[in-house]
Amino acid sequence: MTSDNQSSKVYIEILKQLREMISVDKLKSGDKIPSERELSERLNVGRSSVREALRALELLGLIETRRGEGTYIKDFHGNQLIKLLSTFILQEEKAKQDVIETKHFIEMDCLRLLLQKGNFNYEDFKSWVEKDKFSDDEFFYRMIEKADNHLLLRIWVILKDFNHSLFIEKSENKKKDYHNLIRAIEANDMEKTLTAYWKLRKCRFSNDRN
Amino acid sequence: MTSDNQSSKVYIEILKQLREMISVDKLKSGDKIPSERELSERLNVGRSSVREALRALELLGLIETRRGEGTYIKDFHGNQLIKLLSTFILQEEKAKQDVIETKHFIEMDCLRLLLQKGNFNYEDFKSWVEKDKFSDDEFFYRMIEKADNHLLLRIWVILKDFNHSLFIEKSENKKKDYHNLIRAIEANDMEKTLTAYWKLRKCRFSNDRN
DNA sequence: GACCACCCGTGGTCTGACCACTTTTTTAGT
DNA sequence: ACTAAAAAAGTGGTCAGACCACGGGTGGTC
Numbered sequence: 001m002t003s004d005n006q007s008s009k010v011y012i013e014i015l016k017q018l019r020e021m022i023s024v025d026k027l028k029s030g031d032k033i034p035s036e037r038e039l040s041e042r043l044n045v046g047r048s049s050v051r052e053a054l055r056a057l058e059l060l061g062l063i064e065t066r067r068g069e070g071t072y073i074k075d076f077h078g079n080q081l082i083k084l085l086s087t088f089i090l091q092e093e094k095a096k097q098d099v100i101e102t103k104h105f106i107e108m109d110c111l112r113l114l115l116q117k118g119n120f121n122y123e124d125f126k127s128w129v130e131k132d133k134f135s136d137d138e139f140f141y142r143m144i145e146k147a148d149n150h151l152l153l154r155i156w157v158i159l160k161d162f163n164h165s166l167f168i169e170k171s172e173n174k175k176k177d178y179h180n181l182i183r184a185i186e187a188n189d190m191e192k193t194l195t196a197y198w199k200l201r202k203c204r205f206s207n208d209r210n
Numbered sequence: 211m212t213s214d215n216q217s218s219k220v221y222i223e224i225l226k227q228l229r230e231m232i233s234v235d236k237l238k239s240g241d242k243i244p245s246e247r248e249l250s251e252r253l254n255v256g257r258s259s260v261r262e263a264l265r266a267l268e269l270l271g272l273i274e275t276r277r278g279e280g281t282y283i284k285d286f287h288g289n290q291l292i293k294l295l296s297t298f299i300l301q302e303e304k305a306k307q308d309v310i311e312t313k314h315f316i317e318m319d320c321l322r323l324l325l326q327k328g329n330f331n332y333e334d335f336k337s338w339v340e341k342d343k344f345s346d347d348e349f350f351y352r353m354i355e356k357a358d359n360h361l362l363l364r365i366w367v368i369l370k371d372f373n374h375s376l377f378i379e380k381s382e383n384k385k386k387d388y389h390n391l392i393r394a395i396e397a398n399d400m401e402k403t404l405t406a407y408w409k410l411r412k413c414r415f416s417n418d419r420n
Numbered sequence: 421g422a423c424c425a426c427c428c429g430t431g432g433t434c435t436g437a438c439c440a441c442t443t444t445t446t447t448a449g450t
Numbered sequence: 451a452c453t454a455a456a457a458a459a460g461t462g463g464t465c466a467g468a469c470c471a472c473g474g475g476t477g478g479t480c
Contacts, residue, residue, distance in 0.1 A: 010433065011265055035461055046434040048258050051463085055221055055262040056269040067462045068441035098361040105319040105362070113315075151308040152315070155365065220464065245430060256465040261432085277431045278473035423480080432470080439463075446457065 010045050014053040017043055022073065032070050033063070103159040104201060107140055110147040110156070111193050114185055120146060122182050129178050136200075139178055220255050224263040227253055232283065241283050243273070313369040314411065317350055320357040320366075321403050324395055330356060332392050339388050346410075349388055 018033070027033065036054065040047040054071060057063045064074045114120065125142065128134075137160055144153050177200050184192035228243070237243065246264065250257040264281060267273045274284045324330065335352065338344075347370055354363050387410050394402035 009431095015269075037461080040434095048261070048435090049433065051258070052262055052265040052433095054462095056266040059225075059266040060269070065462060066442085068443075068460080070442095070461060098359045101323075101359055102361045102365075105323075106315075109315040109319065113311075149308045149311055151312045155312070219462095247430080250465095256463095258466090259464065264431095275431060276473085277471070278429080280430060421480105423478105425476105425478085427476080428474090430471100430473080432472100434469080435467090436465105437467105438465080440461100441463100442459100442461080444457105444459070446455105448453100448455075450451105450453080 010049040011052040011056070014039070014043060014045060014050055015057070018053065018057075027073055029073055031073050033073060035070060099159055103156065106152060106156050106159065107144070108194065108197060110144040110149070110152060111185065111197060112190070113147040113149060114143070115188055115190055115193060117148070118188055122186050126179065126182055129175060129182065220259040221262040221266070224249070224253060224255060224260055225267070228263065228267075237283055239283055242280050243283060245280060309369055309373060313366065313373060316362055316366050316369065317354070318404065318407060320354045320359070320362055321395065321407060322400070323357040323359060323362075324353070325398055325400055325403060327358070328398055332396050336389065336392055339385055339392065
């Protein structure tokens with residue numbers, strides 16, 4: 001490293017170099033980056049410093065490492081970060097309830113988004129519901145995917161995982177209820193959609209809405 | 211480390227241990243955590259592995275290390291990372307839009323939550339709006355705080371920081387609009403509340419909506 | 421009591437050594 | 451010549467030990 005010393009830690013410099021490298025070589029998701037040993041040599045730094053940088057990126061979900069193979073750039077988009085923060089912070093009791101509440105909000109937001117965007121084809125979706133066995137999570141994953149907001153999807157996935165680690169319940173709803181939800185969305189009827197949603201979640205706060 | 215390995219990398223295990231340690235010892239912002247060498251010994255892992263874990267946490271802004279002194283827990287709300295992420299990642303236009311969109315959704319969700327919970331005293335809030343100069347962020351921070359969902363608040367803060375790293379603008383809205391929003395909430399009128407909200411947001415993103 | 425040199429603990433970095441695993445190359449057998 | 455087994459090479463994962471640079475405490479000196 002070019003004797004830039006002072007203040008900046010080596011692993012930070014490596015991150016910058018890496019960013020530069022990715023930018024210059026136009027590396028994209030799935031592409032391979034140089035091996036730790038090669039980076040260490042090319043940048044004139046110790047391998048351990050390179051690893052510190054890579055491990056940080058890995059934790060951020062920016063790269064993926066496969067033993068024996070190499071290190072690859074990962075699909076960025078959302079941020080991993082939230083996951084970490086939440087696992088770190090959410091130890092309190094109230095937190096559990098917040099998770100559930102937030103997950104529901106996100107789900108409703110996505111429904112609103114779907115209605116707002118409108119004009120989707122739900123035929124394949126409907127036939128999927130008809131044909132296969134599926135979990136609530138799978139259903140909403142597909143649904144939220146359609147809303148086309150990758151960040152919301154990320155957050156939702158995290159909340160879902162959290163939910164699983166908090167509770168073990170995995171209630172199976174009836175196909176009919178899911179069908180109703182889809183139909184309500186198709187009809188672009190917000191009122192019906194949210195009602196159908198709460199029918200699925202069938203619970204505590206039936207009053208809110210409007 | 212209890213040779214549980216397989217799949218899980220050591221530095222990930224260290225992170226878990228660290229989280230546990232922080233939880234058990236009730237460590238807070240500013241508290242010091244054991245030295246790298248001590249951790250290495252206590253967990254029966256190499257110091258370099260400990261460092262990989264700590265470096266990742268540092269990049270995330272969760273801890274702060276001072277050479278010659280030690281490592282300290284930091285008040286989250288970190289940005290560090292966000293700066294990096296933004297320059298590193300979010301080049302795509304769609305992602306930026308997702309951030310904005312998601313932030314708006316979260317804000318609206320909190321408004322709904324406030325209405326749902328109802329019966330708050332907004333007098334002090336109103337007088338605060340009247341008296342001081344404040345930014346949009348400050349306003350919504352206080353607002354979302356009232357909604358009493360810590361997770362939503364956390365997510366919002368992250369999105370806010372992201373926003374700042376993406377754009378530099380810091381438009382000032384009129385006090386009147388904020389007053390209207392508060393009044394609508396007080397009146398427990400969802401319709402008016404959302405309208406008032408969009409009045410606030412309208413200025414910048416007038417087009418992408420509806 | 422005030423000041424300063426020294427030592428020790430701490431993070432920062434590098435090197436070299438293994439291990440486990442995957443891919444590639446070489447080798448041996450048919 | 452072809453194929454399958456074996457060896458080699460390459461890669462990430464981890465550890466141990468060695469320095470360096472810096473901060474704070476210790477104890478001596480004035």
